[in-house]
Amino acid sequence: xxxxxxxxxxxxxxxxxxxxxxxxxxxxxxxxxxxxxxxxxxxxxxxxxxxxxxxxxxxxxxxxxxxxxxxxxxxxxxxxxxxxxxxxxxxxxxxxxxxxxxxxxxxxxxxxxxxxxxxxxxxxxxxxxxxx
Numbered sequence: 001x002x003x004x005x006x007x008x009x010x011x012x013x014x015x016x017x018x019x020x021x022x023x024x025x026x027x028x029x030x031x032x033x034x035x036x037x038x039x040x041x042x043x044x045x046x047x048x049x050x051x052x053x054x055x056x057x058x059x060x061x062x063x064x065x066x067x068x069x070x071x072x073x074x075x076x077x078x079x080x081x082x083x084x085x086x087x088x089x090x091x092x093x094x095x096x097x098x099x100x101x102x103x104x105x106x107x108x109x110x111x112x113x114x115x116x117x118x119x120x121x122x123x124x125x126x127x128x129x130x131x132x
Contacts, residue, residue, distance in 0.1 A: 039095040
């Protein structure tokens with residue numbers, strides 16, 4: 001499965017999950033799943049949330065240890081509130097909606113814990129809970 005997570009290879013080298021013209025969507029398991037708000041493609045389990053105290057250009061955002069069914073844009077250096085980072089935008093594999101960003105590299109030692117993790121913007125995702 002294509003998952004954005006700590007220790008994964010550089011995401012800019014990963015192709016979209018397309019086989020013979022069909023998009024492959026990885027399953028995400030759990031009782032509460034964060035999905036793309038536009039097409040409801042599953043992205044990550046709620047238990048993978050590390051922090052709900054992030055801010056993006058669209059408002060509140062969440063830090064996750066991993067996300068599935070996403071592709072990345074070009075790497076770029078950006079100055080954020082907590083420092084300078086190399087990041088890549090994350091897009092939904094199904095509808096291509098921009099969802100947030102992936103931390104590739106931090107220039108500050110005390111912020112290196114973010115490397116390999118991703119931020120999903122609250123306005124771009126929706127929480128779906130399973131009915132038991």
